[in-house]
Amino acid sequence: MDTTLESSAAVLDTQKDADGSFPTDKKITVVFVLGGPGSGKGTQCANIVEHFGFTHLSTGDLLRAESKSGSPNGIMIRDMMNEGKIVPSEVTIKLLRKAMLESGNDKFLIDGFPRNEENRAAFENIMKIEPEFVLYFDCPVEELERRLLNRNQGRDDDNIGTIQKRFKVFIESTLPILEYYNSKGKLRKIDAGKPVDEVFEDVKAVLSPFAVEANTCRKSNVSMVLGLEYLIYLVKRLFRAARMLLTHLFHGTALEEGWHAASIQK
Ligand SMILES: Nc1ncnc2c1ncn2[C@@H]1O[C@H](COP(=O)(O)OP(=O)(O)OP(=O)(O)O)[C@@H](O)[C@H]1O
Numbered sequence: 680m681d682t683t684l685e686s687s688a689a690v691l692d693t694q695k696d697a698d699g700s701f702p703t704d705k706k707i708t709v710v711f712v713l714g715g716p717g718s719g720k721g722t723q724c725a726n727i728v729e730h731f732g733f734t735h736l737s738t739g740d741l742l743r744a745e746s747k748s749g750s751p752n753g754i755m756i757r758d759m760m761n762e763g764k765i766v767p768s769e770v771t772i773k774l775l776r777k778a779m780l781e782s783g784n785d786k787f788l789i790d791g792f793p794r795n796e797e798n799r800a801a802f803e804n805i806m807k808i809e810p811e812f813v814l815y816f817d818c819p820v821e822e823l824e825r826r827l828l829n830r831n832q833g834r835d836d837d838n839i840g841t842i843q844k845r846f847k848v849f850i851e852s853t854l855p856i857l858e859y860y861n862s863k864g865k866l867r868k869i870d871a872g873k874p875v876d877e878v879f880e881d882v883k884a885v886l887s888p889f890a891v892e893a894n895t896c897r898k899s900n901v902s903m904v905l906g907l908e909y910l911i912y913l914v915k916r917l918f919r920a921a922r923m924l925l926t927h928l929f930h931g932t933a934l935e936e937g938w939h940a941a942s943i944q945k
């Protein structure tokens with residue numbers, strides 16, 4: 680499958696209200712991040728960004744921002760989120776595509792998406808991008824509920840009524856997506872019921888293929904710096920030798936005296 684932003688753009692740009700254009704033909708790496716509400720997707724994505732250079736895009740965050748922006752879809756999005764319902768794919772994918780473009784990156788963690796079969800098929804058809812794999816944060820429901828009720832980030836949907844609806848949607852619509860990717864050998868399941876640091880150790884193991892690139896990059900930066908320092912050292916020595924030679928040619932005696940004086944001082 681062709682996975683360039685350019686080809687995705689070609690499809691999306693046929694849409695009447697699609698904005699912007701994709702500047703590159705780079706290969707795009709996408710990792711979907713899924714898990715029940717409160718399983719720690721956002722928390723772990725922040726760690727991944729720091730260590731592996733991905734851009735983190737939470738579709739929930741993108742929809743929340745859109746609902747507050749006063750856009751024509753704003754009220755519809757807010758009402759659906761308050762009911763724990765899944766917003767139509769074209770709305771979410773348009774926001775995702777814009778954010779991917781604006782990031783300038785080519786490696787993305789797409790958090791909280793695809794949530795149902797419609798999301799999955801639409802992303803594949805429109806963006807023409809297959810995920811590398813799906814990171815699935817698996818956590819007992821009692822722990823999810825405890826975390827959400829203690830989150831205190833002012834989210835309208837972190838109340839027990841909406842939380843129950845979100846759990847139901849996750850079981851009915853998102854679990855089949857996880858099964859789909861599992862059948863394709865693309866599911867990477869993580870025990871998310873453990874403390875944050877322990878979960879991240881498991882995440883790092885799954886993302887290790889991307890660390891190779893980061894290490895290589897770091898190593899080559901180090902050798903570049905060392906190489907540059909050595910070059911500066913050589914140039915300095917060359918200048919010193921040239922200066923001594925010139926001084927010797929024009930003031931041979933003085934130089935000899937200088938050397939002599941220097942060797943006495945030693
Ligand atoms: N491993 C963990 N152990 C205990 N608490 C955690 C852990 N991971 C995250 N939390 C806490 O649980 C809450 C939910 O975490 P987070 O927002 O990362 O989940 P999420 O999966 O992104 O949620 P949502 O799907 O609702 O956006 C936060 O208050 C976070 O600090």
Ligand SMILES: O=c1ccn([C@@H]2O[C@H](COP(=O)(O)O)[C@@H](O)[C@H]2O)c(=O)[nH]1
Pocket residue numbers: 716737738739740742759760761762763764765766767771790791792793794836845
């Ligand atoms: O792709 C998506 C992502 C989210 N939603 C809606 O937003 C809320 C909150 O999502 P979080 O991932 O917990 O931030 C979710 O319950 C859905 O109503 C969506 O429709 N599509």
